[in-house]
Amino acid sequence: MGKAQVLSRAKDFIYNNARLLDRKRYEYHLEGGSNVEVVDVLKAYQNQDGGFGNALEPDIRCPQSQPVPTELALTIMEEVGYFNPYIIKGIAKYLQKITLKDGGIPFVFKSASLYPHAPWWKSEEECRPSINPTGKILGYLYKQKVYTDCYQEEWFLKNEQFIWDYLDNGNPTGYHDGIQLITFLENIPDTNKADKYWPFVDDWLSRTGTIERNPLAEGYVHKVLDWCPVSTSYSRKFIPDVEINNHIQVLIEQQQEDGGWPINWPALSIGTELEWRGWITVERLRTLKSYGII
Template sequence: MSESVILSRAKDFLYGNARLLDRKRFEFHFEGGPGEDVIEVLRTYQNRDGGFGNALECDIRCPSSQPVPTEMALLIMDEIGLFDRDMIRGIASYVRDHTLPGGGIPFVYRSAAEYPHAPWWKTEADDQPAINPTGRMIGLLYKQQAYADFMDEEWFTRNVNYIWNALASETPEGYHDGVQWLSFLENTPETDRRDSHWPLLDAWLARPGVIERNPYAKGYVQKVLDWCPSPASYASKFITDDERYRHLDMLALQQQTDGGWPISWEALSPGTETEWRGWITVERLRTLRAYEII
């Protein structure tokens, strides 16, 4: 299938089905749309406490702020290369107010269970820190320069210390932990300390099964292009050219007849499946563009 057909079919799917947020992401990446438009839509998901909720993470339907949707807001700003000062100020306030006494942010709060949610978005307690999403939240707060007045504050240092301690005593339990390690290590200014941790992460990434190398693998697995959505991805050094090309061919073939890409997990509802497919479709297009397929 030609590159123009792939993009045209995806555009039809997105404008027929996707959230405004993902349509604006598409416009930014493929039609010269302004990043400010993405920010304005993203702002509607932010709450007065500075955190994000309102189903920004499609499987957490509660309106109140939760850690992972707040992390997603940082990811979206990083994606478009535009960190909004006011939005970052609010996120810093949210992280400050939710940092646990020993550092770290919980994976999810019990309030998520008061609304429809995927089975994994539940917890018995609100006081358990987790590297996911603490690592990437702090990593991206390091990376952005729109508002950095908080980086010497005690709560931020407490989170940084929590992450270093976690990296020294744990190994990632899967993809979602691994990307937290990567984001923090790629962005921490403590480069000497960081360099001592790369071998541990490299050894883990090289383990069989961490990066799924079979392009035909089914189910919720993280394949070559999930780890390496662009040639500049850190995990690219673990991937051969042959593996990369086979996965790119399969990725293009996975575009469905309606123009969108599927999700690899059980959807909470038909509506959330459609929302996630909009997000994933933009992600797949970005990967194909990064490797100059489209």
């Protein structure tokens, strides 16, 4: 299939099925669209408490703010290179409220269970800190420079210490933990301190099984291009060019007849599957663009 056909079919899928947010992400990445327009749509998912909910993470359908959708909002702003100061100040207000007494942010709150949700988005306790999403949240708060007053606030310092303690004593259990640590270490201002921990991360990434190397592996696995979605990804140094090219070829072949890419986990509903596929399809196009395929 030609490169132009891959893009044309994906574009049709996005405009037929994707959320406005993902249509705007597509326009930004592939058609010279506005990053301000992306973030203007993102604002609609923010609550009065400053956090994000309202199914920004499609498998968490509750309107109330949750930690992971708030992390996702930061991820989107970083992706398009525009951190809105109003949104960031709201996020800081929310994080101050939900940071645990000894540092760390919970994975999910019980309010998620009051609405439709994927089975993994439930919690019997709300007082256990989680590296996911604490690591990326602090990493991207450090990356943005529109609101830096929070860096010396107690809640922020507690969360930072939680991450250092995790690096000293923890053991990442998979992709979702790993990208939290990488994002934090890539953006922490104290690069000398970060340098102490990169060997630990590198050793873990190099172990058999951390990065799924089989491009045809099925099920909920995270393959080479999940770890290296763009050519500048940190994990890229662990993957030879020939392996990248093999995964790219399989990725192109996995584009479905309707032009979108599939998800590799059980869908909560028809609607959430389309929402996720819209997100994933933009992600796949970003990857193909970064590696010079489209």
